Amino acid sequence: MIELQWSSDLESGIKDIDNQHKELIELINSAHKLTEKNEVKKIEALITKLLDYSRYHFSTEEKYFIEYNYPEAEEHKFEHAKLIEKTISKYEQVKNNQETTRSFFAFLKTWWEHHLKFDDKKYRDYFKKIRAKEI
Numbered sequence: 001m002i003e004l005q006w007s008s009d010l011e012s013g014i015k016d017i018d019n020q021h022k023e024l025i026e027l028i029n030s031a032h033k034l035t036e037k038n039e040v041k042k043i044e045a046l047i048t049k050l051l052d053y054s055r056y057h058f059s060t061e062e063k064y065f066i067e068y069n070y071p072e073a074e075e076h077k078f079e080h081a082k083l084i085e086k087t088i089s090k091y092e093q094v095k096n097n098q099e100t101t102r103s104f105f106a107f108l109k110t111w112w113e114h115h116l117k118f119d120d121k122k123y124r125d126y127f128k129k130i131r132a133k134e135i
């Protein structure tokens with residue numbers, strides 16, 4: 001599995017968001033290393049951490065949506081809520097042996113990659129425009 005990578009085009013110019021994205025990328029990458037070793041207890045702890053950190057990150061972004069009056073906030077918030085819901089239901093499937101941890105993390109990686117590159121990009125572009133006007 002190819003690792004997620006931070007790159008400068010993911011930069012939003014907002015420090016706490018950028019730091020959180022870096023942390024999320026690290027968490028997802030370490031998930032892959034754990035599945036390779038099949039360390040069940042550590043995997044469980046990591047999934048809990050990922051869920052908590054995702055909720056925390058989403059609430060940070062949503063706080064900035066209000067601050068910047070972001071017009072696509074509702075659609076974006078819906079994507080966040082869907083991910084949390086899906087992560088929980090997929091994790092249930094993992095626990096019931098209906099899904100492997102490998103495919104669970106593959107799903108998360110694909111989701112985050114797409115979300116960072118495309119969904120979050122929309123507000124990054126918008127925030128940049130707003131800031132340019134302010135100068």
Ligand SMILES: [Fe+2]
Pocket residue numbers: 021057061116120
């Ligand atoms: Fe994000």
Ligand SMILES: [Fe+2]
Pocket residue numbers: 061076080115119120
């Ligand atoms: Fe987001």
